[in-house]
Amino acid sequence: MQTLKIVITGPFSSGKTELIQSVSEIDVVSTDRKITRDAERIKSQTTVAMDFGRITIDEELILYLFGTPGQKRFDFMWEILSEGMLGFIVMVDSTRPETFREARRILDTFRSYSPVPYIVAANKQDLEDAWPPEDLRIVLRVEPEVKVVPCVATDKESVKQVLLELLYSILEVMDQEEEEE
Amino acid sequence: MALKGRLEDFGITQLLNLINLARKTGTLYLQGPEKNAYLCFHEGKLIYAVMDDAEDSFTAILQQSGVFTADQVRMIEANMPGKTDREIAQVLITSGRLQQQKVVKSMKEHILNLVYQVFSWNSGTFRFEPSKLPVQGKITVPIALENVIMEGSRRLKEWERLQDELPDLDVSLKFAERPTTPLRDINLSVEEWRVISFINPRNTIRQIAQNNNMDELQIRKIVYSLLQAGIVEIIKPPRPKAAPGVTRPTRAGAAAAKRAEMRRPAVKRGIVQKLIHRIREL
Numbered sequence: 001m002q003t004l005k006i007v008i009t010g011p012f013s014s015g016k017t018e019l020i021q022s023v024s025e026i027d028v029v030s031t032d033r034k035i036t037r038d039a040e041r042i043k044s045q046t047t048v049a050m051d052f053g054r055i056t057i058d059e060e061l062i063l064y065l066f067g068t069p070g071q072k073r074f075d076f077m078w079e080i081l082s083e084g085m086l087g088f089i090v091m092v093d094s095t096r097p098e099t100f101r102e103a104r105r106i107l108d109t110f111r112s113y114s115p116v117p118y119i120v121a122a123n124k125q126d127l128e129d130a131w132p133p134e135d136l137r138i139v140l141r142v143e144p145e146v147k148v149v150p151c152v153a154t155d156k157e158s159v160k161q162v163l164l165e166l167l168y169s170i171l172e173v174m175d176q177e178e179e180e181e
Numbered sequence: 182m183a184l185k186g187r188l189e190d191f192g193i194t195q196l197l198n199l200i201n202l203a204r205k206t207g208t209l210y211l212q213g214p215e216k217n218a219y220l221c222f223h224e225g226k227l228i229y230a231v232m233d234d235a236e237d238s239f240t241a242i243l244q245q246s247g248v249f250t251a252d253q254v255r256m257i258e259a260n261m262p263g264k265t266d267r268e269i270a271q272v273l274i275t276s277g278r279l280q281q282q283k284v285v286k287s288m289k290e291h292i293l294n295l296v297y298q299v300f301s302w303n304s305g306t307f308r309f310e311p312s313k314l315p316v317q318g319k320i321t322v323p324i325a326l327e328n329v330i331m332e333g334s335r336r337l338k339e340w341e342r343l344q345d346e347l348p349d350l351d352v353s354l355k356f357a358e359r360p361t362t363p364l365r366d367i368n369l370s371v372e373e374w375r376v377i378s379f380i381n382p383r384n385t386i387r388q389i390a391q392n393n394n395m396d397e398l399q400i401r402k403i404v405y406s407l408l409q410a411g412i413v414e415i416i417k418p419p420r421p422k423a424a425p426g427v428t429r430p431t432r433a434g435a436a437a438a439k440r441a442e443m444r445r446p447a448v449k450r451g452i453v454q455k456l457i458h459r460i461r462e463l
């Protein structure tokens with residue numbers, strides 16, 4: 001039995017839990033808690049340790065989706081979560097420019113843990129105030145080789161597309177390395 | 182889809198940078214701490230600016246810049262009531278009473294003056310309306326944003342912000358892959374050129390500063406304005422270990438071809454394909 005892991009990261013309330021929920025075959029093993037600290041009270045629940053979703057591929061293969069906790073005081077979890085990941089997805093709440101700088105910081109941190117492929121998911125594209133993905137690319141200074149994909153985490157088809165884009169990026173990196181060998 | 186937000190979170194420099202890189206057309210409405218303003222853009226160039234308390238008529242602007250006297254302005258207004266700025270300018274230019282260059286110069290100074298004031302607004306709100314361009318009958322002057330951003334950043338004495346944007350001086354710089362304007366079209370100061378000449382993936386910002394006898398504030402200011410103008414980019418960690426000593430200047434603009442620094446995860450290709458098939462079926 002082989003298990004694989006993809007990490008979903010991003011600022012507080014960017015939609016990580018929602019994305020995992022949309023595709024996981026088990027109820028997300030979430031460690032969400034009611035929010036007590038005022039500063040972070042823009043929604044009632046937050047993930048304190050991690051989220052955890054599962055997709056069974058076949059008898060021998062299971063894919064786990066891990067969501068990182070959004071609040072800053074749990075940053076120490078990140079490095080542990082990132083170990084051995086196939087790739088990662090940086091979720092951004094496209095309607096909240098105040099979180100863009102934080103998203104960039106998270107992106108850099110994860111990259112420094114492990115140079116695996118990653119993509120940026122421009123989440124909440126169903127909302128009117130969402131900044132378009134092309135603008136997020138500029139603002140977050142995302143390199144041209146890295147995809148910035150539109151996302152609606154509450155919509156299963158959209159989430160599938162985001163996961164597929166990450167997997168395609170992984171294949172592309174594999175192809176490039178083979179060419180060089 | 183309007184872009185909106187708070188200036189505390191997303192500053193003027195970042196907004197102009199976005200408008201420039203995305204070559205946007207439309208109007209940026211700003212509510213500052215004390216005043217309101219709006220800036221109009223056409224394909225990424227600044228073309229017009231209006232601020233609450235500033236004169237907006239063409240004759241008043243030319244009076245301010247000393248081209249017309251108050252008497253002349255009164256005469257013009259009495260003779261051409263109800264005409265737009267553009268129409269007045271046309272009459273004056275074709276009758277030989279005004280040089281076109283002077284109009285352009287005065288309007289440009291006026292627009293820039295307003296924009297540089299806006300640079301100091303670090304609180305308030307913004308809204309970008311792509312469909313709006315309220316410049317009918319006005320005299321617009323296209324101004325490249327790179328220079329505006331450079332100059333605005335120069336005037337911005339926000340040490341804190343600099344610290345925040347550029348916390349680490351032990352990273353290196355490289356030339357932007359997609360510069361929006363060739364280097365030779367950008368007005369750089371001597372100091373900026375000195376920094377540019379040392380840009381090389383093997384030189385850290387700190388080493389460049391040491392070689393140019395610049396202190397941290399000086400180098401931060403310069404690098405920050407070069408970054409904001411989209412001329413250079415930081416090379417993200419993990420970076421190669423800086424070689425001992427400093428690599429001497431290379432020819433400016435010779436950006437090395439670069440590919441993704443991503444490496445494959447330790448799995449077989451077939452497994453990734455299995456994942457793809459399964460997720461498609463979900």
Ligand SMILES: Nc1nc2c(ncn2[C@@H]2O[C@H](COP(=O)(O)OP(=O)(O)OP(=O)(O)O)[C@@H](O)[C@H]2O)c(=O)[nH]1
Pocket residue numbers: 010011012013014015016017018019043045046047048067068069070071123124125126127151152153154155
């Ligand atoms: N409209 C809309 N709402 C979304 C979308 N994705 C998430 N949300 C909502 O945004 C809020 C935050 O989503 P979460 O999934 O809890 O975010 P998170 O990233 O797990 O948050 P933390 O664990 O606290 O960091 C919730 O109210 C979600 O229902 C989306 O695509 N569209």
Ligand SMILES: [Mg+2]
Pocket residue numbers: 016017018046047051067070
């Ligand atoms: Mg969560």
